[in-house]
Amino acid sequence: MAAFFDDGGGNRVELTSDLVLQLLGDGNDSEVEGLGDDDDMLFRNSSNQNPAVEIRSSCTPIPPPVVHRTGNVACRRPEVRRRIWKQVSFNQKEHNYLPRARPAAIRSPMEYFNDYFDDEFFEHSAMCTNNYYMRRTGCILNTNAIELKKLVGIHLIMGVISYPRLYMYWRDGMRLDIVAKIMARERFKTLRSAFHVVDSDTAEPGSNSTLWKIQPILDRVKRACDRLERQPGFYSIDEQMLPFSGVCPRGLRQVIKSKPRPQGLKIFVATTHDGLMIDFEVYRGSDTPFGDRSLGVGAAVILHLSKSIPRGSCIYFDRYFSSIPLLEKLNSIGLHGTATLMMNRIPERKNIDFKPDRRMKRGESQQFVCDDIVVVKWMDNKSVLVASNCTSADDTVFLKRWDKSCTGYIDVSAPKTIANYNRHMGGVDILDQSMEYYRTFIKTRKWTLKVILHFIDLAVCNAWRLYKIECAATQIQSNKIMDLMEFRMQVADGLTNSPVRQRRSASSDDDQNEVENLVPNTPKYKRSNQPSTAKRYDGYDHLPAFEEIDNPRACRLERCRSRSKIKCEKCDVYLCLTRKQNCFAAYHKKN
Secondary structure, X not given: OOEEXXXXXXXXXXXXXXXXXXXXXXXXXXXXXXXXXXXXXXXXXXXXXXXXXXXXXXXXXXXXXXXXXXXXXXXXXXXXXXXXXXXXXXXXXOOOOOOOOOOOOOOOHHHHHHOOOOHHHHHHHHHHHHHHHHHHHOOOOOOOHHHHHHHHHHHHHHHHOOOOOHHHHOOOOOOOHHHHOOOOHHHHHHHHHHOOXXXXXXXXXXXXXXXXXXXHHHHHHHHHHHOOOOOOOEEEEEEEEEEXXXXXXXXXXXXXXXXXXXXXXEEEEEEEOOOOEEEEEEOOHHHOOOOOOOOOHHHHHHHHHHHHOOOOOEEEEOOOOOOHHHHHHHHHOOOEEEEEOOHHHOOOHHHXXXXXXXXXXXXXEXXXXXXXXXXXXXXXXXXXXXXXXXXXXXXXXXEEEEEOOOOEEEEEEEEHHHHHHHXXXXXXXXXXXXXXXXXOOOOOOOHHHHHHHXXXXXXXXXXXXXXXXXXXXXXXXXXXXXXXXXXXXXXXXXXXXXXXXXXXXXXXXXXOOOOOOOOOOOOOOOOOOOOOHHHHOOOOOOOEEEOOOOOOEEOOOXXXXXXXXXXXXXXXXXXXXXXXXXXXXXXXXXX
């Protein structure tokens, strides 16, 4: 029943027909009556002067009034995916990768190194170094590419044969001839201090990169890595520390106390499972070009470096980068991923009911599955949590683990995902271990020089790793494969004995920087080492010299059992040179 509220007391009154007529009146009285002509004209003028007033007919529909809401307004939130974890079996993916293709031929160590730093790099660096020294001191340095090659070669030798002080390489009684004979000490210090790879003192207009001073060397190493052969396989991504404690641009130097080198520049590296680097990115804070960071910085690193990895491959990384949304993203772009995981990074983890550590025996495991993601908990001495989108705990293997009670190794059951992670995760660690063997470790306040020397060492290690992989693909015997020290010394020998393109005449003066040999000659003959392949086959300044000796020396040509008094001045080896036998020419010709 219709009703309304009385104006007087605000009481509810029944609405009847008589009450409606009383409220409306009889309809004979009009509010317009009583107006004169003047008032009527005034009404018309006022209506014309206000064009905003719109007179609607009775047939025109009146729009509904706009309601302005105040206070809290409920808004629709984006739909969030709800994950349901179940303790069921997982559909594993197969990893049947093909072996590496057989290379055409095994190259020399210098040829592998030239993939990273060729003659063009040293020519450009010599120009930049000369210009920088002129701007800084006003004097002429007059260096060239050959001298900078010797500078780099000396640093490689110093990484193998390390002295506690730099001057000791030239000091009487303890000097190292393979260093002191190449370059004088003061010349070495001057070149090392002035070494530059950019011909400018300021960054290019519009460039915000803090690495502009060493960007050319980063680009060369990255281009060389991009040319490496890639095929689906196992890859690992981790961080690498470049040790440096001096002053550098803001955002470059990081401190990670858990690392063996806790202070320095951080580099994110992607390698194969056996330690061959294929991509890297130097971390420089918020300016690092990671692209999409919607899943976090750790996930952005993986997605950025995974662009260099072929689809169908399996990537391994640690819990610093891992998350469940990242594994789902990798699965959507055709990549497999396995990583250790922190429990607080699992969405809807309340549905996962893992056993407490105290109730799990060694070798016991549990897994929970949500669509294409599986989370596995395995108990060793401590519990390990691993997430994957390709392998699970359905298949188990036995691992050799140390047992304190019996003081020996025992077989412990482990999920397949744990075994694969232990087997393929250490690619970056293998690369770091190779670099720590013979790192060029010299104190310097210039962060640019430290980065340049680090990437030269990195190029040598990566070149040796590629050489070793290709030797294994061609099934060369392991005792005929050079180790890292021999490979590095071969590269150093090729750099320090780089041929000068203009042949020297017999009347030319000796190099003013050459240091006299102060070590007395020993009366007993000691056969010299074989020269490097780069030095042996370069085709420059290999001149025969007749030695005034009583007994001829054994010829150094392979399979030659003759003896000779003729020696190659550059290679320092004795070779036969007669009318019937020319071992000298055969020794310097490459097959």
